[in-house]
Amino acid sequence: MLIGFDIGGTKIEVCVMDDAGKELKKRREPTQRNYSGFIEQISAMVAECDQEFGRIEKIGMGLPGAISPATGLVKNANSTFLNNNDLKHDLEVKLNRQVNIANDANCFALSEAVDGAGKDGQLVFGVIVGTGCGGGFVFNKQVIVGPNALCGEWGHNPLPSYNSEIDGPDRECYCGRKNCIETFISGTGFGVTGEQLFGKPIATKDIIEKYRKGDELAKKAYQTLVDQMARCLASIVNILDPDAIVLGGGLSNVDELYQDLPKAMEPYIFSDSVQLNVLKAEYGDSSGIRGAAWLCSDEVK
Numbered sequence: 529m530l531i532g533f534d535i536g537g538t539k540i541e542v543c544v545m546d547d548a549g550k551e552l553k554k555r556r557e558p559t560q561r562n563y564s565g566f567i568e569q570i571s572a573m574v575a576e577c578d579q580e581f582g583r584i585e586k587i588g589m590g591l592p593g594a595i596s597p598a599t600g601l602v603k604n605a606n607s608t609f610l611n612n613n614d615l616k617h618d619l620e621v622k623l624n625r626q627v628n629i630a631n632d633a634n635c636f637a638l639s640e641a642v643d644g645a646g647k648d649g650q651l652v653f654g655v656i657v658g659t660g661c662g663g664g665f666v667f668n669k670q671v672i673v674g675p676n677a678l679c680g681e682w683g684h685n686p687l688p689s690y691n692s693e694i695d696g697p698d699r700e701c702y703c704g705r706k707n708c709i710e711t712f713i714s715g716t717g718f719g720v721t722g723e724q725l726f727g728k729p730i731a732t733k734d735i736i737e738k739y740r741k742g743d744e745l746a747k748k749a750y751q752t753l754v755d756q757m758a759r760c761l762a763s764i765v766n767i768l769d770p771d772a773i774v775l776g777g778g779l780s781n782v783d784e785l786y787q788d789l790p791k792a793m794e795p796y797i798f799s800d801s802v803q804l805n806v807l808k809a810e811y812g813d814s815s816g817i818r819g820a821a822w823l824c825s826d827e828v829k
């Protein structure tokens with residue numbers, strides 16, 4: 529039996545799966561937004577699962593942040609009450625069992641690599657293009673973390689071949705840098721592109737709807753997004769040449785991308801012939817929590 533937690537700023541979700549990946553229980557509740565309350569909350573949710581399924585020995589957890597290899601403390605979590613705490617230690621003491629914690633983008637990538645869209649690949653790049661733009665690499669069903677817990681964090685690289693995109697101004701990123709990938713190819717970034725073109729705020733789903741009806745401005749917004757994504761993903765292919773690139777998050781629901789992206793990537797790839805697998809996440813919004821549960825599997829880690 530596996531148990532995974534997906535920690536969000538507003539909600540915590542717990543999922544119990546069997547070893548074959550069958551979901552046996554799934555429940556969410558609002559996040560207690562203070563640290564001691566949060567530890568108590570996780571403890572109560574684990575106790576509930578124990579009662580239902582018997583004691584589950586390991587707990588997996590996906591966080592919108594990372595554990596700093598230097599200090600062991602949580603860093604970069606948007607649920608800021610978690611930052612600078614030794615969460616793994618505190619939970620292991622409280623729960624009296626092993627707790628495996630990973631970044632939520634890494635959990636997403638793991639889920640899709642283990643039994644999702646990338647299950648046939650050896651090296652899988654999982655990308656979340658939602659509010660932000662995260663990513664994670666999985667090799668032979670193991671998450672690659674890296675000495676700085678940064679592996680796959682491509683969202684804060686500068687956009688490749690940046691050339692005043694559609695003549696807009698530099699985009700300031702919350703990280704303090706300018707023109708980060710995340711400021712263009714996330715749902716948020718695509719919204720900014722739409723706003724520049726339409727001259728007023730516009731929801732990303734409305735841009736896509738207009739594009740499908742043949743609207744010229746929406747077509748330009750969409751083609752800009754495709755070309756930006758193509759440049760970003762091609763730079764990954766030129767370095768690591770993954771077997772599969774799996775997209776998750778809001779923008780991954782734009783089905784046209786899976787045909788248009790590989791074509792748009794080709795000119796940026798250093799090869800005369802390329803085989804590109806850009807795939808839609810099989811488990812959608814459930815991938816984060818499934819990956820967290822897989823962190824507890826002896827075969828997967």
Ligand SMILES: [Zn+2]
Pocket residue numbers: 683684701702703704705708710
């Ligand atoms: Zn940034």
